[in-house]
Each structure stands twice: as C-alpha cells, then as structure tokens.
Amino acid sequence: MLKFFGKVFLIMKKRTVIIAEDDNNSSEILQEFLKKAADFEIVGVAENGEELIELNFNLKPDVALVDIGLPVLDGMKAIKECIKTNPSLQYIFTTAYEEFAVEAFDISAADYIVKPIKKIRLYEALEKIKSPVPSEEPVAADKKSKKLIVKTGTALQVINSDTIVFIEKINRKTFIHTREMTYESNETLGNYAKMLNDNFFSSHRSYLINLNFVSQIISDGETYFIYFHDFSKYAHVSKLKYLELVEKLKR
Known part of the structure; x- marks a missing residue:
C-alpha cells in the first residue's frame, strides 16, 4: 500500500x-x-x-x-x-x-x-492496531528462520533447517525430509518457502529443495530428477525451473 x-x-x-x-x-x-x-x-x-x-x-x-x-x-x-x-x-x-x-x-x-x-x-x-509496519526490506539469508517447529502427534518438533534435504507436498500433506528422518506437516509448501533462507529453491510446485545437498540432475525424457549427496530419496524439477536451478547451482 x-x-x-x-x-x-x-x-x-x-x-x-x-x-x-x-x-x-x-x-x-x-x-x-x-x-x-x-x-x-x-x-x-x-x-x-x-x-x-x-x-x-x-x-x-x-x-x-x-x-x-x-x-x-x-x-x-x-x-x-x-x-x-x-x-x-x-x-x-x-x-x-x-x-x-x-x-x-x-x-x-x-x-x-x-x-x-x-x-x-x-x-x-x-x-486499534496502529503501529505502522514499514515496507519489508530484502531479508538476508542468515536472518531468515534457521529452525522450523512442526507438530508431530502430541509433540512440537524443532528442526534445524540445515539438516533439511528437501520438502515435498503429497496431496494435502507436506513431508520434511532430513538426514535422520521424515516429518509430516499440515503447513503449506509456500509458507515453508517464506520461512527458509535462500539455500532453498522451489524446483517444482510440489518440491522445495536444499541447494547445498544437490549432487546431480538426471533427465529421463522430459522428466528431471534431483539427487542428493548420500541420500536415497529424490525430488523433481519442472522444465520451467530447470535452467533457473542450474544457474543457482553455479553460484
């Protein structure tokens, strides 16, 4: 405004x-x-x-x-x-x-x-909420959230974002894949993208990946798969995001 x-x-x-x-x-x-x-x-x-x-x-x-x-x-x-x-x-x-x-x-x-x-x-x-909220300046990567809190059953689990390999949306659920385990969440992928720093990239409408863990991208026809260092699971990258992802990985 x-x-x-x-x-x-x-x-x-x-x-x-x-x-x-x-x-x-x-x-x-x-x-x-x-x-x-x-x-x-x-x-x-x-x-x-x-x-x-x-x-x-x-x-x-x-x-x-x-x-x-x-x-x-x-x-x-x-x-x-x-x-x-x-x-x-x-x-x-x-x-x-x-x-x-x-x-x-x-x-x-x-x-x-x-x-x-x-x-x-x-x-x-x-x-009555009168305090002005100034236009948001670009947030430095180290100023964004380094931890996420996720409800798992009756507990609230705190996850260090540096351990997250990728986040995946399946139907109405979101799954946070870390080195140690996978956490299920009701939070949207878009909200996680806002919370996390610039090491995370939305490679596909159903995936948010940690660039630091990417080891290779393999194509199979018109489908692209993202593989990660010492991690068995893989993610997808859309054709529209492929070149942008490659550019980010070069930096």
Whole structure:
C-alpha cells in the first residue's frame, strides 16, 4: 500500500495475520472479512492452541485473531507462549463469553470481540492496531528462520533447517525430509518457502529443495530428477525451473 504524507511517499507492507479458531463457521467469517481489509493479509489458520504456537513460531505474523476457547491449549495460554518468540505480535481475542475481557486486557490484547463477529466490529478492532509496519526490506539469508517447529502427534518438533534435504507436498500433506528422518506437516509448501533462507529453491510446485545437498540432475525424457549427496530419496524439477536451478547451482 502506498500512503502519501506531504511530499513523502511511504510504502507500507500489509500486516500479516494468523487466525486461530476451532469453529469452522467463525473461521470462515473472519477469513472473508479479512480478505476485504486492504492492509491485512492472512498467512495461516490454526484450529487449536498448539497449531497457533507452531504457526507463530514459523511465520512470525504481525497480528493474531484468537478464539479464547481453543481446544488442546486455550487461546490465552497459547498467546502467552507466542509472545515469548514473537514479542511484537499484536493480538485480538474473540469469544462467546464476556467474562474473560479483564484477563485479555491484562495481557495487553489490542481488543476483545464477543461473538457473533460483525464486520464493522472487527474493522474497529483492527484499527486499534496502529503501529505502522514499514515496507519489508530484502531479508538476508542468515536472518531468515534457521529452525522450523512442526507438530508431530502430541509433540512440537524443532528442526534445524540445515539438516533439511528437501520438502515435498503429497496431496494435502507436506513431508520434511532430513538426514535422520521424515516429518509430516499440515503447513503449506509456500509458507515453508517464506520461512527458509535462500539455500532453498522451489524446483517444482510440489518440491522445495536444499541447494547445498544437490549432487546431480538426471533427465529421463522430459522428466528431471534431483539427487542428493548420500541420500536415497529424490525430488523433481519442472522444465520451467530447470535452467533457473542450474544457474543457482553455479553460484
């Protein structure tokens, strides 16, 4: 967004938002309202407190819209964990009950919305998030995430990105292949691409590869396979990405 102040043009990036809501109807309403809010962009949706913590750790959003009554871990407890790793996070609580308002503001919530959620009420709450978010400068590779946090069963697994060989999407699941083991995740491949540094390259719509591990590219007709050092699994590279991949490997 381009904002004009006198003779100075200030380019503002959209504020990134994650929604944490276990009720599908409420989640869809929030998503629909936010899509019409020009200054905000949804980057993730969680259905429980643990998923909220995972998304916050990996995506470092600007804003969280959080239902207090989340399963597994309630919204307030989850937010207290989120701000430990993302202290600049601003958050708005949503709930069907009014009695949590005092506690919500005690932990510095920007606002507290009682359901049913109305569009005007949500926009009023978003207006309270006043701190400008300046246009994002290119992020140096060493400034991006060196660790990922992934929910595996009842545990949250921390993965060092340097150990990731490639990430693969199969149907609605994402699989993170490391030297030691493979982790299953519900996170999108696109979000992982945003989190990881420039050593990772999207070779195909279903693959995100670590360039440091690539040993060879083999063609079989119009299909290209990527093989990795001392690793049995392989990935694919699309014809459209082949030349770009070769150029990156030359650097």
